Amino acid sequence: MNRTRSGELPHWPLHLFLLLMVVITLYPLFWVLTIAFSGGQSLSISDLPPDAALGDRLRAITPWPKHFSVSNFRSLFADQPFARWMLNSVIISAATTFMGVFLASTAAYAFSRFRFPGRRAGLMSFLVSQMFPGVLMMIPLYIIIVQWLGLGSSYVGLVLVYTVTAIPFCVWMMKGYFDTIPRELEESALIDGASQATIFFRIVLPLAKPAVAVTALFSFMTAWNEFIQAATFMNKEEMYTMPVGLRFFVGGFSQQWGYFAAGSIVAAIPIMILFLFLQKYLVSGLTAGAVKG
Amino acid sequence: MRAPLRPPSHRRRFVIGLACALLLGVGVSLALLTAARTAERHQLASREAVVTLRALTGLIERAEAPPPAEEGGFADELAGLDTPAEEPAEEPAPDEPGEAVRRAAARFAAAHPELRSVRVVTFEGIRLEASTDPADTGARAAPRRLEREEKDVYDQGQRLRAAIDENREAVAGGGSPINPEIAVQELADGGLSIAGPVESGGATVGMVQIRTAPNPAVRPPAPAWLPALLAWLAPVALLALLGLAIGERRTVLAAAALVLLAAGLFGFSRWVLGVLEAERRETARQLAAHVNEQREIAGQLLTEIDSTGAAPLDPLRWDVDLYRVPRELVTAEGTLDEGRLGEQIRLDAGRLTRSVAVLAVLALVLLTFIGFGGAAATGRSLVRYRAAYAYTLPAILAMTLLSFFPFFYGIALSFTNANIYNSNKPITDLWVGLDNFISILSDFSIARSTADGLVINYNNFYWTLGFNVVWTIANVVIGVTLGLILALILNTRGLALRPIYRVLLILPWAVPNYITSLIFKGMFHQQFGVINQIRQIVGLEPVAWFDGPLTSFAAVLTTNGWLSFSFMMVVSLGALQSIPSDLYEAAKVDGATRWQQFLAITLPSLRPALIPAIILSVIWTFNQFNVIFLVSAGEPAGATEILITKAYRLAFEQYRYGYAAAYSMVIFLILMAYGIFQNRATQATEAIGE
Numbered sequence: 005m006n007r008t009r010s011g012e013l014p015h016w017p018l019h020l021f022l023l024l025m026v027v028i029t030l031y032p033l034f035w036v037l038t039i040a041f042s043g044g045q046s047l048s049i050s051d052l053p054p055d056a057a058l059g060d061r062l063r064a065i066t067p068w069p070k071h072f073s074v075s076n077f078r079s080l081f082a083d084q085p086f087a088r089w090m091l092n093s094v095i096i097s098a099a100t101t102f103m104g105v106f107l108a109s110t111a112a113y114a115f116s117r118f119r120f121p122g123r124r125a126g127l128m129s130f131l132v133s134q135m136f137p138g139v140l141m142m143i144p145l146y147i148i149i150v151q152w153l154g155l156g157s158s159y160v161g162l163v164l165v166y167t168v169t170a171i172p173f174c175v176w177m178m179k180g181y182f183d184t185i186p187r188e189l190e191e192s193a194l195i196d197g198a199s200q201a202t203i204f205f206r207i208v209l210p211l212a213k214p215a216v217a218v219t220a221l222f223s224f225m226t227a228w229n230e231f232i233q234a235a236t237f238m239n240k241e242e243m244y245t246m247p248v249g250l251r252f253f254v255g256g257f258s259q260q261w262g263y264f265a266a267g268s269i270v271a272a273i274p275i276m277i278l279f280l281f282l283q284k285y286l287v288s289g290l291t292a293g294a295v296k297g
Numbered sequence: 298m299r300a301p302l303r304p305p306s307h308r309r310r311f312v313i314g315l316a317c318a319l320l321l322g323v324g325v326s327l328a329l330l331t332a333a334r335t336a337e338r339h340q341l342a343s344r345e346a347v348v349t350l351r352a353l354t355g356l357i358e359r360a361e362a363p364p365p366a367e368e369g370g371f372a373d374e375l376a377g378l379d380t381p382a383e384e385p386a387e388e389p390a391p392d393e394p395g396e397a398v399r400r401a402a403a404r405f406a407a408a409h410p411e412l413r414s415v416r417v418v419t420f421e422g423i424r425l426e427a428s429t430d431p432a433d434t435g436a437r438a439a440p441r442r443l444e445r446e447e448k449d450v451y452d453q454g455q456r457l458r459a460a461i462d463e464n465r466e467a468v469a470g471g472g473s474p475i476n477p478e479i480a481v482q483e484l485a486d487g488g489l490s491i492a493g494p495v496e497s498g499g500a501t502v503g504m505v506q507i508r509t510a511p512n513p514a515v516r517p518p519a520p521a522w523l524p525a526l527l528a529w530l531a532p533v534a535l536l537a538l539l540g541l542a543i544g545e546r547r548t549v550l551a552a553a554a555l556v557l558l559a560a561g562l563f564g565f566s567r568w569v570l571g572v573l574e575a576e577r578r579e580t581a582r583q584l585a586a587h588v589n590e591q592r593e594i595a596g597q598l599l600t601e602i603d604s605t606g607a608a609p610l611d612p613l614r615w616d617v618d619l620y621r622v623p624r625e626l627v628t629a630e631g632t633l634d635e636g637r638l639g640e641q642i643r644l645d646a647g648r649l650t651r652s653v654a655v656l657a658v659l660a661l662v663l664l665t666f667i668g669f670g671g672a673a674a675t676g677r678s679l680v681r682y683r684a685a686y687a688y689t690l691p692a693i694l695a696m697t698l699l700s701f702f703p704f705f706y707g708i709a710l711s712f713t714n715a716n717i718y719n720s721n722k723p724i725t726d727l728w729v730g731l732d733n734f735i736s737i738l739s740d741f742s743i744a745r746s747t748a749d750g751l752v753i754n755y756n757n758f759y760w761t762l763g764f765n766v767v768w769t770i771a772n773v774v775i776g777v778t779l780g781l782i783l784a785l786i787l788n789t790r791g792l793a794l795r796p797i798y799r800v801l802l803i804l805p806w807a808v809p810n811y812i813t814s815l816i817f818k819g820m821f822h823q824q825f826g827v828i829n830q831i832r833q834i835v836g837l838e839p840v841a842w843f844d845g846p847l848t849s850f851a852a853v854l855t856t857n858g859w860l861s862f863s864f865m866m867v868v869s870l871g872a873l874q875s876i877p878s879d880l881y882e883a884a885k886v887d888g889a890t891r892w893q894q895f896l897a898i899t900l901p902s903l904r905p906a907l908i909p910a911i912i913l914s915v916i917w918t919f920n921q922f923n924v925i926f927l928v929s930a931g932e933p934a935g936a937t938e939i940l941i942t943k944a945y946r947l948a949f950e951q952y953r954y955g956y957a958a959a960y961s962m963v964i965f966l967i968l969m970a971y972g973i974f975q976n977r978a979t980q981a982t983e984a985i986g987e
Contacts, residue, residue: 015789015791015792015793018786018789018792019792019793019794021782021786022783022786022787022798022802025783025802026798026801026802028859029801029802029804029805029859030801030804032813032816032817032820032859033804033808035816035819035820035827036812036816039819046825047819047822047825047826048825048826048827048830049827052830058834061830061833061834062834064827064830065827065830065831065834106691107691107692107695108692110688110689110691110692111688111689111691111692111693113688114684114685114686114688114689115689117685118682118684118685118688120678120682120685120686121678121682123685126689126693129696129701130696133696133700133701133704135965135968135969135972136700136704136965137920137941137961137964137965137968138920138922138941139922139941139944139945139948139957139961139964140704140707140944140958140961140962140964140965141700141703141704141707142945142948142949143707143710143948143954143957143958143961144702144703144704144706144707144710144958145699145703146948146949147706147710147715147954148699148702148703148706164695164699165699167695168695168696168699168700171692171695171696172696175692200684204688228809229809229810229811231811231923231927232922232923232926232945236949247809247811250811250812250815251811251815251927254815254818254819261819264815264819268812268815268816271809271812272808272809272812275807275809276804276807276808279806279807280800280803280807
């Protein structure tokens with residue numbers, strides 16, 4: 005143990021530095037909470053008169069609402085189309101998750117269990133596709149999906165785009181997990197007369213539950229947090245996803261910071277909770293992917 | 298499922314291979330021929346309609362501008378159109394042009410049973426000057442003001458006018474016309490709606506729009522089955538016969554199949570060329586006949602309208618392309634210009650030869666593939682591994698259609714001048730070669746000196762690239778330093794509240810980055826932003842963050858620093874915790890100082906985790922779209938734009954798809970180069986480390 009090593013230094017400067025960092029970290033978050041519960045649309049916490057005293061000025065930067073009110077949340081759902089945007093996000097994310105998990109798990113199963121001509125090329129091509137720059141892909145995708153297929157402002161178009169974005173990572177992740185499941189289980193099932201499909205759906209997928217969960221959450225987060233493609237593909241206001249809608253509140257000449265803050269909290273809380281549970285897997289998955297690449 | 302024991306028959310394979318290769322070559326040629334003939338007929342219909350429109354326009358222009366007003370042009374036009382509305386009773390004379398236009402339109406429509414309607418719109422006063430449309434009778438009869446729901450008609454006219462001005466400028470600048478000056482639209486029933494400008498004294502003063510009934514010339518050509526069948530089956534039969542003599546000698550069989558394939562395709566393409574030429578000649582003949590007919594009708598009408606002294610009609614300018622450039626196919630005497638026609642036919646032949654060459658290569662690949670047993674092997678492994686292929690098929694299909702195909706399509710786009718208006722045209726029509734890349738990469742005018750000092754051109758590629766690199770380095774340095782320091786502190790044994798600090802400091806990574814960006818955009822607001830309020834408490838002046846490049850850079854850097862240090866901290870912390878503590882104890886026993894321990898134990902142990910994390914964060918930051926796009930939006934004047942936000946703006950705000958695709962390709966190549974360099978460098982350091 006390093007007790008003696010750490011014992012050489014006093015801890016209070018470390019705490020001081022950590023506290024400073026925690027304040028810097030939390031300040032923007034409290035700021036959003038304050039604006040959200042302020043009940044107004046203003047960007048500032050309190051209005052400053054031109055000859056404000058130091059007390060007023062300090063009050064203006066203290067992230068705590070003057071009057072506590074949930075009216076922003078209420079009218080976000082009652083007066084603004086936020087519920088619709090949320091529904092869009094939920095539908096698109098759920099469909100992306102389903103498509104992503106289905107396509108990735110079947111492909112990953114084949115890559116893990118079968119040795120067939122084209123296996124290596126297939127796996128490599130998935131990896132290489134991760135290097136295609138997003139914007140380069142967006143121009144042809146926009147032409148294909150919006151101008152050729154006429155799928156602009158539709159769920160199908162955006163779900164397809166998101167699914168393809170998520171597939172490569174999911175395939176590699178699931179393949180890694182399938183590799184750890186012993187083949188004997190499947191072989192004995194095969195002897196018992198189970199079909200390939202039965203083995204996959206009844207035996208392998210249930211065993212791979214943790215990987216399926218991570219893949220599902222990854223696909224879900226990809227779709228839930230994506231901004232620029234949604235902004236480009238969804239032209240109609242009623243088809244916005246939440247990120248596009250939140251930008252809509254404070255982009256251009258619109259200055260509805262109260263709605264933005266309240267909506268941000270609604271959009272971010274579930275994903276932040278998921279993230280905090282998941283970040284362990286994400287770190288290992290990402291760095292493992294980088295080493296392979 | 299096993300390979301057949303009987304040795305494969307080369308003869309059979311080559312016969313099948315030739316049959317498939319010829320089917321591909323002849324089949325696609327036939328389809329191309331049919332498509333070309335159909336297109337030719339459609340084009341004839343639209344060219345005839347354009348000739349009609351131009352003949353009508355010629356009449357209208359002469360009816361509108363009576364001889365004395367000819368030099369006055371636009372000004373007289375104004376007077377002529379305005380006055381009748383204000384004082385119709387006192388001055389009936391100026392009403393004459395409008396009346397003449399209506400008469401010309403009505404007569405013209407009467408002489409053309411194929412015209413469903415003729416409408417003449419005058420921009421001045423937004424008037425429907427004349428109309429033979431059945432809907433425009435009674436209360437809606439011309440002349441009248443265009444109604445609100447007819448705004449698209451007026452807009453179309455304005456588009457044409459804008460196109461003419463723009464094209465005139467482009468041509469004067471040595472370029473070629475950009476936007477069509479004649480609008481052709483196919484109607485649901487197969488007829489055409491065609492609109493063209495009416496000019497007077499060099500200005501565009503109105504628009505003529507005609508709707509035609511479906512042209513009987515537009516009927517699908519009967520596909521020529523017999524020659525195609527002959528070109529397909531004759532060589533195959535011949536090879537089968539030859540095979541009897543050749544036997545199973547593979548090389549000879551391959552040579553014979555190759556010769557027959559070439560002969561079959563060559564023969565068929567000659568025949569196709571002949572058919573195409575005949576079609577061309579026939580349509581040219583019909584067009585010339587149409588021009589002559591129009592000339593006659595319009596000439597007669599011109600005398601009827603009684604515009605004595607009006608300039609004679611100019612039928613040479615009737616058969617024009619969409620930019621109103623004469624095609625010069627029909628001479629002044631009304632005969633076909635054989636030179637012109639020959640030139641077009643030669644162009645056709647060249648295009649056809651290129652297509653057939655590509656087809657021949659594909660057919661040859663197919664022949665070789667089948668003949669030498671590749672197809673048989675593929676078929677066997679498809680059957681043998683059918684389960685594996687069935688499982689991968691959905692994902693591969695999705696990736697091919699929406700990832701690999703778009704990628705290559707994007708590369709192809711980067712060699713074109715595609716934009717929002719022409720992206721439905723075939724890519725070969727928009728091909729500009731390396732022009733986009735040259736104009737991006739060869740523009741070195743980053744800064745120029747003026748009276749006010751050095752002015753930087755923020756739109757220059759190299760400025761954006763330089764900014765992008767500085768941005769990436771600054772962020773990664775900040776992220777790694779901060780993350781590493783925090784990880785080292787949090788790794789201190791016996792430090793109180795460690796788990797709480799850890800969770801709180803991870804939060805920035807958990808917040809979706811578009812939300813972070815919008816939050817910081819709000820906090821950096823000049824007037825109400827909390828950051829300026831904090832500055833004022835300390836006694837500093839508020840700053841207009843996004844008005845200067847440096848302050849704007851500071852704002853985006855702060856935002857990205859806030860959201861990126863957590864990742865580095867988590868990665869470093871994980872690596873630190875996996876260092877066995879006895880290493881440090883052994884070092885202590887050897888009398889190493891803390892700094893020596895850090896250099897000899899901590900840093901080397903961190904490297905395997907930190908290097909991939911740094912590679913990742915370099916790429917993430919280099920492409921950190923949301924922060925730049927949402928916080929600074931490139932302000933001021935594009936100074937803080939990074940390459941991908943710039944490419945996005947080119948594509949989706951300026952709609953220059955081709956140019957933006959080239960821009961993205963350059964970004965891709967830069968990232969590729971970085972990846973290769975990074976790979977080398979990592980391998981090198983690993984080698985040293987070992």
